[in-house]
């Protein structure tokens with residue numbers, strides 16, 4: 001078994017069998033997704049008053065291992081299944097196929113059985129405003145987990161709430177307000193304070209710091225770094241900001257259309273992406289005063305009509321004939337790194353792709369656009 | 376509307392929008408404290424600043440979405456021939472809102488009605504605002520969804536908001552706002568839920584659309600690099616006050632106001648290993664300093680900063696509200 005916490009190489013049956021049989025529980029990964037598939041049924045009109053039911057695979061063959069103390073950034077295209085992945089991982093949604101395990105046991109069972117689960121695993125939802133009860137004051141929202149888990153006496157609640165608000169950079173007078181009287185970023189910070197209230201050991205966050213100004217964001221990232229270092233907090237962090245991913249998370253998993261296409265140490269993956277989609281992401285990150293270029297050509301394929309073979313083939317700048325034959329699976333390419341691509345990028349290709357136009361940027365950070373280059 | 380070619384930004388003598396001393400109070404809290412800014416025709420402006428600084432509040436005020444009973448508004452908002460937006464009645468607003476001034480809301484999930492399909496909502500906006508027939512509106516809706524990069528628009532039109540990912544909801548909001556060809560687009564974090572490739576597409580789309588029509592846009596953004604790429608000018612807000620305003624390049628390359636400087640120092644790039652923001656946050660409205668609201672956290676603060684409000688004074692091309700700004704470099 002590889003040492004990284006993101007393994008994509010061992011067949012499902014083997015991993016599962018070996019671990020539940022032989023390993024002591026503390027060696028078990030905290031969370032494990034084994035070939036998870038999640039399908040939604042959607043209806044689509046096919047003519048006047050005619051509809052057909054179609055199945056949409058939001059997740060398709062996803063494997064992910066989260067070890068205790070790991071910090072993993074999950075990035076990827078909008079609609080690629082990141083939020084769905086978290087819901088399955090937490091047992092909030094049943095996988096249509098495959099398994100979601102928590103300490104080796106099905107997560108939905110653990111969730112129902114293990115009183116500790118709710119306390120030690122905290123979640124911050126993408127839609128922070130919708131996740132907070134609008135009829136509760138900020139104080140009541142944050143006090144709820146404190147009281148529910150018996151973390152402090154009634155007389156201490158005020159102080160604890162005040163301290164948690166201060167940790168997320170909010171003044172104490174916010175406590176008396178309702179979510180409707182807060183700005184977007186303030187709501188987000190209340191959601192973070194509420195998640196931290198139960199003193200979790202695992203924090204699962206969906207876009208927790210997006211929509212915050214950079215100085216508030218920096219304070220929160222430093223807080224999470226400290227919790228990680230001092231209390232061994234395990235982090236699974238969905239973010240669109242590659243800077244955030246590289247600052248906070250040791251590992252990264254990149255998703256495209258329901259699949260994980262690349263995993264590995266964050267620094268290595270971002271400085272030398274192996275999957276062409278990862279490269280496109282890397283190049284699309286905003287850069288001071290550079291013109292905004294269209295980093296990816298073509299339409300995003302519909303998850304209802306996936307292209308044959310590699311699902312990135314329709315937009316890939318490196319596509320070859322065999323890419324369209326069958327779908328590449330996540331396979332190891334280097335220490336701790338895996339990629340689902342028939343032709344993983346090498347240094348030469350990455351820079352060849354970005355050369356042509358002289359650019360002051362370092363070679364791994366081309367300032368030119370794909371659309372311009374491939375024209 | 377003036378015809379402006381896509382690469383020339385013409386700024387008329389009379390700006391499209393001029394906000395002068397906008398002050399807004401909710402109960403005892405002064406949420407906006409004398410905000411002034413102007414926006415030329417064809418110009419793009421980024422509102423950046425501290426969370427809770429009042430960026431969305433400014434946008435709401437420009438959309439006429441803040442009721443008279445809800446807050447007290449003073450100061451003036453001139454838009455084109457309308458002398459003061461704050462004095463418009465509901466009838467006046469119905470001619471502007473969604474037609475000449477449109478907005479992409481920050482909380483896309485909350486702005487879409489969960490009880491109706493996305494298509495239903497889009498079609499009803501198009502029918503109401505543009506007076507299109509049912510069939511036309513539906514075709515227009517499909518084209519708009521395609522325009523914002525939504526695959527399978529047919530199927531997505533009959534989806535309910537919860538069946539779409541956060542980013543798709545955000546793109547639908549952009550489609551709705553662009554539908555009526557507004558002269559002024561207010562885009563409140565239009566891409567904060569989008570991955571960087573789709574973000575680039577959407578910002579390009581918004582810029583192309585508004586440039587093609589000589590329209591203007593106020594973006595609320597947190598990503599300063601993105602602001603530098605998409606906006607001609609930047610206005611930096613802190614706790615309801617304008618701290619610094621001017622051309623993007625100047626402000627971002629050489630921030631003069633201590634708060635702008637703080638923001639700049641917190642920019643994360645790939646590979647950043649340390650960030651060192653000062654502790655603390657915005658003071659509560661109960662004990663806001665009478666003078667510069669940033670004084671409680673400012674490394675440059677002087678005695679007079681707490682008591683006396685620094686005026687927003689011109690310095691070359693920009694405006695700075697500070698008694699002790701960073702030196703010009």
Ligand SMILES: Nc1ncnc2c1ncn2[C@@H]1O[C@H](COP(=O)(O)OP(=O)(O)OP(=O)(O)O)[C@@H](O)[C@H]1O
Pocket residue numbers: 040041042056057058077078079080081082083084085126303537538539540541542543568569570
């Ligand atoms: N309840 C549902 N019913 C039908 N389809 C759904 C449902 N929930 C999600 N989907 C679909 O599953 C796909 C993945 O959605 P998901 O929300 O996981 O994406 P995401 O990666 O989190 O995107 P974003 O970054 O935009 O939030 C999308 O195509 C979405 O429309």
Ligand SMILES: Nc1ncnc2c1ncn2[C@@H]1O[C@H](COP(=O)(O)OP(=O)(O)OP(=O)(O)O)[C@@H](O)[C@H]1O
Pocket residue numbers: 180181182183184185186211212213401404406425426427428429430431432433481
């Ligand atoms: N109904 C209300 N009652 C009292 N205060 C309110 C109300 N609505 C908003 N506020 C306060 O007004 C201030 C400005 O809010 P606004 O939403 O404009 O901030 P923002 O700059 O958009 O912040 P963000 O970047 O977090 O979205 C905030 O401090 C907020 O708490």
Ligand code: SF4
Pocket residue numbers: 632633634667668669670671673674675676677680685696697698699700
């Ligand atoms: S006016 Fe004073 S307190 Fe305010 S930013 Fe300038 S130096 Fe700092």
Ligand SMILES: [Mg+2]
Pocket residue numbers: 082083084126206540541542
């Ligand atoms: Mg999501």
Ligand SMILES: [Mg+2]
Pocket residue numbers: 183184185430431432481563
């Ligand atoms: Mg806001």
